[in-house]
Amino acid sequence: MTTNSLLAFSAWATPALMLAAALVLGFSRMTPPRVWTLFQSLSLLSLLMALLTLVAGRDGAPWPGVLHLSTLGLVLALLVQALGTVIGSFSARYLQGEHGQRQYAAALAVVLTAVHLLLLADHWVVLIAAWAIVGLALQRLLCFYPERPFARLASYKKSIADRLADVLLIVAAALAWREVGNGSFSALWAHVAQQGMSTSLQVSALCLTLAVILRTALLPVHGWLIQVMEAPTPVSALLHAGVVNLGGFVLVRFAPLLEQAIAARAVLLIVSAGTVLLAGLVMLTRISIKVKLAWSTVAQMGFMLLECAAGLYFFAALHLIGHSLYKAHAFLSASSVVRETRLAALHSPSVPTTASVILAPLASVAMVLGLHSLSPHPAWPWWWSGILGLAWAPLLWRAQAGGTGRLRSGLLGLLGAAGLTVAALLAHLLPLHIADMPRSVFGVTALLAMLALYVCMGLLQLAPHAMAAWRRRSYAGFYLDEAYTRLALQWWPSNWAPSARRAAAAQHVNNPASDGRGQG
DSSP, X not given: OOHHHHHHHHHHHHHXXXXXXXXXXXXXXXXXXXXXXXXXHHHHHHHHHHHHHHXXXXXXXXXXXXXXXXXXXXXHXXXXXXXXXHHHHXXXXXXXXXXXXXXXXXXXXXXXXXXXXXXXXXXXXXXXXXXXXXXXHHHHHHTSSTTOHHHHHHHXXXXXXXXXXXXXXXXXXXXXXXXXXXXXXXXXXXXXXXXXXXXXXXXXXXXXXXXXXXXXXXTTSOHXXXXXXXXXXXXXXXXXXXXXXXXXXXXXXTHHHHTTOHHHHHHHHHHXXXXXXXXXXXXXXXXXXXHHHHHHHHHHHHHHHHHHHHTOHHHHHHHHHHHHHHHHHHHHTHHXXXXXXXXXXXXXXXXXXXXXXXXXXXXXXXXXXXXXXXXXXXXXXHHHHHHHHHHHGGGGOOBSSOSHHHHHHHHHHHHHHHHHHHHHHHHTTSOOOOOOOOOHXXXXXXXXXXXXXHHHHHHHHHOTTTTHHHHHHHHTGGGHHXXXXXXXHHHSOOOOOHHHHHHHHHHHHHOGGGSGGGOO
């Protein structure tokens, strides 16, 4: 067997093994212990095949014009399969004694299969079909507890966003296909490089961008991502660590098209910057650990797509990988996070000094610019140093209480910010074969959005009473999800809470005086 044939076999083997797991689990009558034994065995084998594909080759084409191997796709395939293996092992313990474990494991295997196909996609049909299958299989996991009304509502709202995204992707594919003559992405890149962007391709890029926004749970269609907290914790980990990040990968994949699609990038910039600003503020006001993590995901997805809008696709890829690892750990260790939060609540909250809030971004930005200037390989434009400096600035906030602890916390914050900057510089040496295409006008706009977020964060810390009304609106998510929910249920009515409705009806029959007319 030649190296190319071995590479093609290993590329096919990973999704094929997970598909085999889904088929066996879907049509068998195994007991839960055997279900998880089979799933873990095939998942581990798939993980080994994903590692073999990553080590054995870089760019390749197991099915030219339809499937394509890229370095980023191979890295993400290995990451997704590793997360799927861990989540499967966690689910086996988490769901002990629950009904429907076999169907749950089968749906999980289908999700992993479809994600692998999406990462290999080099054709519109493969991309659209794989992303649709991910959403359909995920609905089964989100409604694992069908008696929970908000789980059903979240699944229903997500299905509406997914179907709209499917329509937009089909329109994007039809326009690009008609312009290029076939549905291959490789042919599309070659066409754009030779002939530029026509009006049809501009509209295609805009439809693609809107579809990604819907799939990635940016505002105002983010509510389902918050309400999936009703689903089992491993499902939340799968969703936040893997599935919702796919939009970032698709935009990185379509970088050659987006580079010349100014209108699409402008829309992406506006929506993603608004999401970063609003979701970042909401996250600061939430109390529930899992809900705060969910809002954090919304903000992080906005930031990742903001990087794509600014043309920093390498940073978006690094952000995707780092966010996946962090969110998987955060959700699977949610119980320990709750314990640590309760312990932290025993201490009096530390309010930063006004001087530190004002001076921290100046020191942080200067530090990032200094370290970046010392690098022999400049990794990003100047305005991105400002964005990173604003992101690291809260690490430099110093509490009002004096003493050696204040000095130590300041030094630790400065070292942490410096360490993160050095890590970002070193990460840019990774051979992901992704080219950045920065545009200063978009970058400066992103910098202004981050500055606005930092100012709001500082005001919430320094003037909480003056910001009380703003805090209430922030805690309510600025009422954006309520508007989307009403609109969704008006346009596509759904009996999303049958159990709750039956219980309320039964209570009314048994106690007619509970009606408002019977009250004195």
